[in-house]
Amino acid sequence: MDVRQCEVQRKSWELPFLAEAREVAALRRVMALRLRLWGLPELTDAAQLCVTELVTNVITHVGYETPTTLAVSMAGTRLRIEVRDPDARALPTLLAALDGDETGRGMAIIDAITDRWGVILHVDSKVTWCELPTSLATASGHTGGDRVSTVEALLARYCEMVHPRACSTGPLGVAVAEEVAINLIADLLHWLRAHGCDPDQALDGAWTHFEAAEGGPS
16 A cells, blocks of 8 residues: 655745854754754754854854854755855864864864765855754655654545545645544544543543653653
8 A cells, every 4th residue: 555654844944143142042942943843853952053053153253243044954854054144254164173272163063963064155155054964764754763654654544534635635744644633533532432431541541651652741
């Protein structure tokens, strides 16, 4: 059976800002939020560190309050982070910082935690970019392993039976899949009640199993 997979729409986004220290925390929060929405929370620490180092590099070597833009996208199955600034002369350099040095480690950190990085020069600006690896098989795929894949197969089959029109145009989008999942849960609760079971108790038990699988409540 050709099982449709749920696609995650990871649309590129960008955010202009002025390069200053107080902006870094806000940019890190935005990055964390976007990665949760993209289903890639496991990249949060590394991505936030990349943002911190790239923006700090602009503040240090280009100038305080420089108009800058953070852009994030998918490059195949990699997460691509770009920081654009209007100075094509101050190029980031990979330095071998000594133990006592308080600066100069930024690009060394980027080099250590990313798959690759580089600089794109324009006439009056530059883009410093880096890419982080993911466990995705496709750019619009998902993480989660066999358990998620099994549920997707179940959702696709359920959708074909109950909502064939919604499932007739290709892979399930996240919004459609969420609606299908809610309907499936509701039908399961009806089934439990019809067989003399307590739906509330079943939901409590399911939530307990979910938290245990996720490593406990956050």
